[in-house]
Each structure stands twice: as C-alpha cells, then as structure tokens.
Amino acid sequence: MDDYRKTAIDENAGVTTQVTAGSRDYGADDETAINQAVGQGLHQIEAQKTHWYSYFTTKEFWIALAVGQLLALCQTATNTFSSFLAINGNSVPAFQSLFTYILLSIIYLSYALYSYGPRKWLGILWKDGWKYLILSFFDVEGNYFTVLAYRYTNQLSAQLINFWAIVVVVILSFLLLRVRYKLFQILGILVACGGMGILLGSDYIQGNNTREAEDLLKGDLFALVGATCYGLTNTFEEWLVSKRPMYEVLGFMGLFGMIIIGVQAAIFDRHSFQQATWNGSVGGWMTGFTLALCLFYSVVPLLLRIASAAFFNISLLTGNFWGTIIGIHVFGYAVHFLYPIAFVCIILGLVVYFLAGSMLGESKKPWLGENQEGGVVGIGTAKRKALNLAKKQGFAPGGATV
Template sequence: MSTTQVLPPPYNKSAEANGGGAVNSIGDAETHVVQPKGGDDTSASAAAGARAGGHGVAQLVDGDGNGDAGAGAGAGAGSAAGGNEVLETNARTKGQWFAYVKTKQFWVALVLGQVLAICITSTNTLSQLLSFEGTSIPAFQTFFNYVLLNIVYTSYTLYKYGFKNWGRMVLKDGWRFIILSFFDVEGNYFVVLAYRYTTILSAQLINFWAIVVVVAISFFFLRVRYAWLQILGIFLCIGGMGILFGSDHLTGYNAFPASNALKGDLFALLGATLYGITNVFEEYLVSERPLYEVVGQMGFWGMLINGAQAGIFDRASFRAAVWNSKVGGYLTGYTLILFLFYSLAPVMFRLTSAAFFNISLLTGNFWGVAIGIKVFHLQIHWMYPIAFVLILLGQVIYFLRQGQLAEQVKPWLGEGQEEGVAGIGTAKRRVERPEAIV
C-alpha cells in the first residue's frame, strides 16, 4: 500500500542489520545491496528470496554469503503481508476495548514516555540554572550532544556498513538527514534561547503547540487517521496542562520575573513548532531505516550545523558567559541527559507515534515543578497531582480501542509493514518475532 508523501522518498527500504549482516532492499523494479566489510555478493539469491516472498520485501542476508537466508527471509516477510498471526490478531482486535492497554507494549510505552519527560524536564532545568549563572549560549550548549551522538552512533554505523557503503548512504540519503538535523538544531536553539527571556514554566506550557503541529503534519502528509478516542485523549492531556497553567495563574505560585516574557514565549513557540516537524520526520525515517543510522546521521550533520551556528551567533555570548565548576557540571549533565533522550526517543516513535510521544512529554511540567521544589524552591499547588493524573488518564484513553499492535503499524509501510525495518520497537519485528516485547 503506497502513500503520497510530501516528505522525501525512502532510500531503498531496508531491514535493520544484525549480527554484521548486509542490508538488502528489494523493490518491485530495483535491487540495492549494501554489503558489510568483507562480505560476499549474495544479491542474486537474496533477490530470488524477495521475489518468492512477495512485493517489495525488506530482508536480512547473513554476511557469510548464505543465499538460503535471503530466500527464507523473503518467504517469511511475504507471509507477514498475508496470513501472519500477529497481523491477523491485530486486525481482529481493532476497535476492541482495552486490547492494547492490556499488552506489555503499552506499559513499556507509558513508562518510556515518563522517562523521556523526566529527561526533557531535567535539560530544561539545567538550561534555567545556566541562565541563572549568567551563561546563555543556546547554540554551543547543545553542540556536545551532537558530538557524542556522532561518536557513538556514526562509529557503530561505520562498523556495520564499512566506510565505502557508509559514504554511499551519505551521498544518496544525506540530504534527508541534513533537513532533519537542521530542524532539530534550530528547535533546540530557540527553546534554549527562550530561557534567556522567559520562565521555565512558561516555556514548558507553550510546548503543547508541538502536539498540534505533529497531528496536523501526520494527518495531511503521512495519512495517519485518528480515532475519536485518540482525539479525546489528546484533549484530556491538554486539559491537564490547562489545570497546571490555571493554578499558577490564580495563585501566583512559581512566578519568576522574566526579562522579556513575550519575546521568550515567541522563541519557545517557534522551538515547539520546529520540534513538531522534527518528531514527525524522525518517526518516518526510523520506521524505515536502522536506528543507529538515523541517530548517527543526526549527530553527524547536527554537529556541523550546530558548530557553524555557534561560531556565528554565540561568539559574543561565549565571551560574556560565566565559566566555573557549576557551569561545567550543568553542561555535562545537560549533554549526558540529552544523549539519553535522543537514544530513547526513536524507540518511542516506533512503539507509538510522534503524537503520543508529545503528549507523554506533557507530564514534564509536573516533573519540572517536582524537581523545582528542591532546585528553585517552587511550590506544588493541590491541583498539580490532579493535572498529572488527568494527563496519564488521557494517555490511557488514547489507546483504549486500539488493536494489539496499535500505532506500531505505520500506514506508510504497507499492510504487512513490508517496507519497514525489522528493528527494536517496530511492528515488523513483532511480525517476525511474535515473542518480542519491543
């Protein structure tokens, strides 16, 4: 099942290589083979396996040149598009109450969402602490995160592909990752810049706009269709945020002076918009490509874009910044937590969607105040726990009548998810390994 995309076309869909295997992508009209270092050419047998398996099947071929592996993978993926038990169960349970909520995958996604919310809240808190110390370097602050992502994930990609095949991938697909990295870098830049002018709570509350952006882009460009319960769940989560905002406004709790609230809020709004675009694009890419490739490319191009931007715009701020042991500690903590966030977010996109990812982050406002009790001497109003429970309830309602695979099934990957990657958190992995939790 094909879809018309405004987003860039996929690069010869592939399965996520494991065990050093080469990634083969066999389409209806074209065969593309990415061999590992020292691997034998098994494209002919792999292509035969794919044709036996059906239409446009992504598959794994063992690096030892065993052609039977290609045939087996093709046949297995072909059955996945047809009479696979996992897909049949998912189709049968669509529309049933609590079908997905009762699965282990739902609880993994729910907990993972809270881990990500705590991560993003921690980075927001550290940004505010840096601002209090007199250090506001919005571009330079995230530079080390991209460096670390590049060191870890690009190195692993080179190990899996070899330098020649990595270079081919960059030449063919690099432009897509440049666009993704640009939106991500600018989103980070404007959100961090917002803390120079506004308060941590104000900037966090504006992030709900990212949900609107994600839902709109997913609906129009990826043809994602939301059930009425999903829309209700989203509004319930936003309502929980509204309670947080209303309680602060009525009581005057947690009110910090802002040097230029309007300017800061506009920067936060722009950052949230860029985040929304980045989230949808990243969900699209990690559903088709290996996680380490996507994150590695984000680190590689993000490091170059961010470094250039820091050199241009942060020179004066860098010279005027305060440098002491506290600032060094804050920057180190910011980098490590953001690295963890970038490593886990793609798994969340595969398990659920960019929309659920963003409503999960709404609880970050509660966690932000919980952390702020110690750090900023904030106060928790009695309405805060109610708001937190309401947001979690909205997340449950979002999945109340979903099938057992729920949003792991991506509409742009075909009915049997044959155009996707069989990586951690994907529906295709569940199709091939029904016992897998993620």
C-alpha cells in the same frame, strides 16, 4: 540497536540487495517469503479477539508508557541543568548542545561505520544525506529557538505555545503519513492537554510564571518557531526510524547536528561565551545536560516505533510535573493542590489514547504498506513482532532470526 545489518530494497534503483538475518543471507525470493510471513503474522495478531482494554495487557503499552515518562524525566533533567547554568551566568544555548551531538556521533556514527563499512556508509550519505540534513536542521533550530524564547517571554506563555508542536505533529501525520486518528486518540490528546492546562493555571494562580518579560511578542514568535520545528522533527524522525536502523538515523543526526550547532555557536554564542563563568560546577552541569540529552535522543526512536510522534509529544507534558518535584527540593518551589490532579489527567489522557486500539497499537505504520514491507525489522516495530510470531509458528523462512 537493531539486529540486522543490511536493508532489503533500494527503493530508487528498484534493486534488491542481500539481507543479513541471523547467519543466512537472503536474496529477492527469500525477502518476498519474509514479507509474506510478516503479512501472515500481522493478520493473526490483528485477528485476535480484542476488548477495549486489550492493548493495555500487552508489554508494548507499558513499555511505551514507561519510556514516555523516562523521556519526560530526561527533559526535566536538561531543563534543570540549563537553569543552573543560566542562574550562574552561563547562557550559551548553542554551545551547551554541541557536546550532545558530538557524543551521538561518537556512539552511533562509529557503530554505523562499523556495521556498514565506509564504502556503503558513504553511499547512504550520498543517497539519503539530504534527508538527515533536513531532520538535523529542524532539530537544532527547535532546541535553539525554544531556549531563546525563554530569554524574551515568560514561562507560561512559552509553555502554552509549545502545545503547537502537538498540533503540527497531528496535522503532518494526517496529511503526509496517512495516519487516521480514532475518536479515543483525539479524546486522549484533549484530556492530556486539559491536564497541562490545569498545571499552567495553577502556576498562574501561584504567580510562578508571571515575571516581567523583556519582549513578549518576540519571545512568543521564537516559541512558535521552536514548537513548529519540534513538530516537523518528530514527524520526520518517526518516518525515518520506521524505515532505517536507529543507529543510522542517530549517527547522521549527530554528524549534521554537530556541524550546524557548531556554526551557530561560533556566530551567536561568541559574546556570551566570553562573559560566561567557567569552573568545576559549570563543567558538572554541562556534563549532566549532555548525558541527559544524549539519553533522550537515544530512547526517542524506540517510542516513535512502538507508538507515534503524537504519543511522544503528549508524554512530554508530564515533564512540568516532574520539574516541579525537582523544583521543590532544589529551588524551594511550593506545590499547588492542582498539580497532582493535572498529572493524573495527563496520564489518563495517555491511557485513553490507546482505548479500543488493536493489539499492535501504533507500531503498524500506514506508510509502510499493508505487510509493512517498506519498514525495517527492528526493535519496537510491528514487522519484528509479526516475524517473531511467524518464526514461532514455523511459516517464516528457515534461519531467519530477529
């Protein structure tokens, strides 16, 4: 959870409101002083003498790497529970995701209402609700169309098309968020994608993903729509969590996602729901799916702050490796010798991505301004790191705690 309670600037009205930082309230003058302190902190961090490996010595790199693999494991867990449900005749993709959005609402929407108060929360809903509605729509449809694609096409085809999500993120970040990718970042993405290619190639050699598909063209189109929605969601969410508290973003995603997925479940899953088998095992798999996906949603904003939507997407490429490890023990899969090589290539791509980077990595977002004045002082942000340094060196406003 973020450590501050109020946002400093109302961008539309141009009015500065009070900021709670520790036990002291800050107005316009103090907010300017805080931004100046952040600027000095950022300058000192970026002025440090660096080597090509310097970012690897920071805790932020190892946190980003670990969080990326945690998310890949969460995704693998949701896929595993979905497989159990599908094998036992319970193909209700919209309905099984509904409980995740309900849980997100219970946790984060409740905290947002407590933190802001009902009146201020309603003001945010009125002013920014449309942004969260769009984010939730793309998120829900990404989940829905990806699951739907596997009903018509084979796994190999769907996984190849999922690479499109990385392309969408890179293009949108470049055009809309003014992100400028360095040579090593592009190389890292290519190396990681090459590792994924080896993984898919080994699946093809073994025949793991060559089952007959019901309608390849329809399935591939659904996979393409799902991957596009994922790319839009990841980029938009990175922009939002850099400017707003994580609990606010997740709370609104839970609220709007619950409404959208609920309507879809009532329309499209009604027939499947009536034919599904319901017992204790199904309840356990649904619970596991919900908890794993809720953890996934809860951790994603942290990685988007420390790193980026692009790093997040290439981190998820290792999910196929973790899925195979589970498949060996649960579904009796056999492992091809190329699997470990593929995993090493993907991890190597993640490392190459941060070669010759600054000590801030990707936590300094270009769309927030030179001193990150448009950003939130929250966990994982460059603004928080710079303000902490300013506090230690005594040039932050007295009493500011982050």
